[in-house]
Amino acid sequence: MIQATGLTKVYGAKAAVDRIEFEVRPGVVTGFLGPNGAGKSTTMRMILGLDRPTAGRVTVGGRRYRDLPAPLREVGALLDAKAVHGGRTAYHHLRGLAAANGIARRRVEEVLDLVGLTEVADQRAGGFSLGMAQRLGIAAALLGDPGVLLFDEPVNGLDPEGIRWIRRLMRSLAAEGRTVFVSSHLMAEMALTAEQLLVIGRGRILADTTMTGFIAANASTHVKVRSPDLITLAPLLTARGWRTAPADRGSLLVYGVSPAQIGDLAHAARLRLHELAVIQPSLEDAFMRLTADSVEYHARSRDVA
Known part of the structure; x- marks a missing residue:
């Protein structure tokens, strides 16, 4: 189990992590979600002792x-797949660990063998693609057969079979x-994992x-409406007090x-309808709604002609 109590990390005047408390329990995959700059990587680094908390603790x-006597046997982690000496072969990287x-x-x-790198074990890691580097990082995390595993963006660079x-x-x-504690920006994949x-x-x-529970609390079923008369229909919908949002064109x-x-x-x-489709709520819908006020970096949208 991973347990944080009052965990805080301050950089200058900014609290990257602010008095958080949580437990990651065994027996289930726990997803760790948040916008860029939310504190995910800092939290994971504090779990692994790479960053020292300003206050609080995590165990x-x-x-x-x-304080773990044999860390690799108790905790396996993949934070940066490219954090490998490029001149070493996959085998010798793991053999050294x-x-x-x-x-x-x-x-x-x-x-x-488990991660599918046996045939390239004698190749230098510096020549690996991102997907191969991810597999090598996963192999390193599993090497000590640990009871606790942390993965940060583990599907980056993997093909569909790898995902x-x-x-x-x-x-x-x-x-x-x-x-198993895993961070990812891929909502559809997280929903399946x-x-x-x-x-x-x-x-x-x-x-x-x-x-x-998260999806039920933060998203709702909605209806996709497609109509050639949308310019006229849209004001009628909002006049009823119904909340609308743009989808694809039309x-x-x-x-x-x-x-x-x-x-x-x-x-x-007397307006035409070409489609009325019930859309079930998704993890992405729930996440976007909950974190709308927590996003630090907003890109300007651009209308598509």
């Missing part, structure tokens, strides 16, 4: 990471009773709940109303 199995932690040589061969593989791997590790969610924004915990999303209500309104106004 793994009741102890700080630096294994030797430093009293891990048998055969375990190196096992994890290389499916890492998803199944994380779920299988959790099913074995391990603690995690059962628990921890959401952070501007350094503070915004939600700590189940995946289904369509709107309408919240808190049924397709029948929209259809009746359009019929009464």
Whole structure:
């Protein structure tokens, strides 16, 4: 289990992480979500002892990471797939880690096979693609057969087969009773992988709940409306007090109303409808709604002709 109490990290006048408290429990995959600059990477670095908290504490199995007698055997982590000496082969990179932690040589061969790098084990890591580097980083995280695993953006650079593989791997590790903590910006993938969610924004915990509970609390079913008369229909929808949002060209999303209500309104106004589709709420919808006030970097939208 990973446990944080009053965990705080201040850089200058800014609190990157502000008195957060949470538990990451074994047996489930816990997703860690937040906008850029929310404090995710800083939190993970403090768990691993790479950054020292300004206040509070975070423990793994009741102890700080630096107090663990054999860290690699208890905690495996992938934070930066390219943090490897480019001149070393995949095998020798893992062999060096294994030797430093009293891990048998055969375990190196096992994890290389597990992540699909056996055939390139003698190639230098500096020539690896991002996807291959990710697999090597995952192998390093698994090397000590640890009970706690942290992955930061583990699917970066992976092809569709690799994405499916890492998803199944994380779920299988959790099913074995391990603690699996994973951060990602890919909402669709996170929805398929995690059962628990921890959401952070501007350094503070915004939600700590189940995946289904988070979506139910922060998103709702809505209706996609496509019409050649949308310019006339849209003001009629908002005049009823129904919340709308632009979708793709020629369509709107309408919240808190049924397709029948929209259809009746359009019929009464003699307006054409080409599509009325019920859209189920998604993790992305829930995340965007909850973190709207926590986004630090906003790009200007551009209308598409």
